Amino acid sequence: MDLLQAFEGIGTWSPHIVATVNDTDVKIVELDGEFVWHSHPETDELFLVLSGSLTLELAGREPVVLGPMQLFTVPRSVEHRPVAAPGTRVILIEAGGTVNTGDAQDPRFRPTTGTPL
Amino acid sequence: MDLLQAFEGIGTWSPHIVATVNDTDVKIVELDGEFVWHSHPETDELFLVLSGSLTLELAGREPVVLGPMQLFTVPRSVEHRPVAAPGTRVILIEAGGTVNTGDAQDPRFRPTTGTPL
Numbered sequence: 001m002d003l004l005q006a007f008e009g010i011g012t013w014s015p016h017i018v019a020t021v022n023d024t025d026v027k028i029v030e031l032d033g034e035f036v037w038h039s040h041p042e043t044d045e046l047f048l049v050l051s052g053s054l055t056l057e058l059a060g061r062e063p064v065v066l067g068p069m070q071l072f073t074v075p076r077s078v079e080h081r082p083v084a085a086p087g088t089r090v091i092l093i094e095a096g097g098t099v100n101t102g103d104a105q106d107p108r109f110r111p112t113t114g115t116p117l
Numbered sequence: 118m119d120l121l122q123a124f125e126g127i128g129t130w131s132p133h134i135v136a137t138v139n140d141t142d143v144k145i146v147e148l149d150g151e152f153v154w155h156s157h158p159e160t161d162e163l164f165l166v167l168s169g170s171l172t173l174e175l176a177g178r179e180p181v182v183l184g185p186m187q188l189f190t191v192p193r194s195v196e197h198r199p200v201a202a203p204g205t206r207v208i209l210i211e212a213g214g215t216v217n218t219g220d221a222q223d224p225r226f227r228p229t230t231g232t233p234l
Contacts, residue, residue: 003165003186019190021161021210024141026188044138048120050186069120069167071143073136073233093138093210116190 003028003050006114007089015092015100016114027092027112029100031084038102039079043095046073052088057081120145120167123231124206132209132217133231144209144229146217148201155219156196160212163190169205174198 003018010016012032019026031054047054048071056064056072059079064072074080084090101109120135127133129149136143148171164171165188173181173189176196181189191197201207218226 001181001183001187001189003188019163019188021141021163021190022193022212024138024210026163026210046136046138046143064118066118070118071120071136072118073138076139093141093143095139 003091010113013100013108014110015112017112017116018114019116020096023096025092025094025096025098025112027094027114029090029092031082031088031090032086033084035082035084036101036104036106036108037079037081038104038106039077040074040094040098040102041077043098044073044076045080045098046071046091046093047082048091048093050089050091052090053085054088054090055083057083120208127230130217130225131227132229134229134233135231136233137213140213142209142211142213142215142229144211144231146207146209148199148205148207149203150201152199152201153218153221153223153225154196154198155221155223156194157191157211157215157219158194160215161190161193162197162215163188163208163210164199165208165210167206167208169207170202171205171207172200174200 015027132144
């Protein structure tokens with residue numbers, strides 16, 4: 001049930017489920033650097049930064065820069081690219097079954113791991 | 118987009134929507150003391166403590182005590198009673214349309230306010 005403990009040893013860009021609410025997953029993920037441009041056609045995706053700094057680059061819009069305890073929901077289907085300071089820790093809230101690379105083909109794909117705490 | 122700013126002036130036991138993810142609401146709420154026993158027949162309800170201390174009393178189970186950055190999902194239909202230290206700040210994640218007193222009749226009912234940040 002302790003989020004900070006759950007971050008230990010999960011690596012970067014590898015979302016880890018810590019809780020579920022109905023059909024929604026709550027995940028933790030540690031970010032470092034630039035990810036791939038992608039979208040999730042089936043779900044909104046909320047980013048809540050716990051520590052570090054995260055820039056959400058968004059197709060056709062100004063980027064959103066998030067520091068600790070700031071959040072933003074990327075609407076479904078909106079192309080986005082997360083770019084993070086090393087060791088940035090984030091909570092993700094999105095539909096169950098969402099994959100990290102969305103509709104993109106990229107070697108940084110990671111299967112979601114973890115079970116609710 | 119700043120959660121800590123959003124807590125200013127919202128009062129206690131009065132959930133305030135800060136984001137939505139598909140049909141799920143993300144709310145902030147400040148708690149103080151004992152609430153009413155109630156359940157939500159239609160939705161799970163996640164409590165993530167940001168500051169303070171929250172005990173979730175649960176029908177037929179041991180209570181769950183949460184400190185900062187600890188979380189717990191109360192499954193739908195499970196009777197529960199939040200009991201919090203003064204000024205405890207919490208994120209709630211639950212289905213859109215959920216009311217704070219669930220199936221209970223209680224003067225502490227508050228309409229959910231707020232729009233996504």
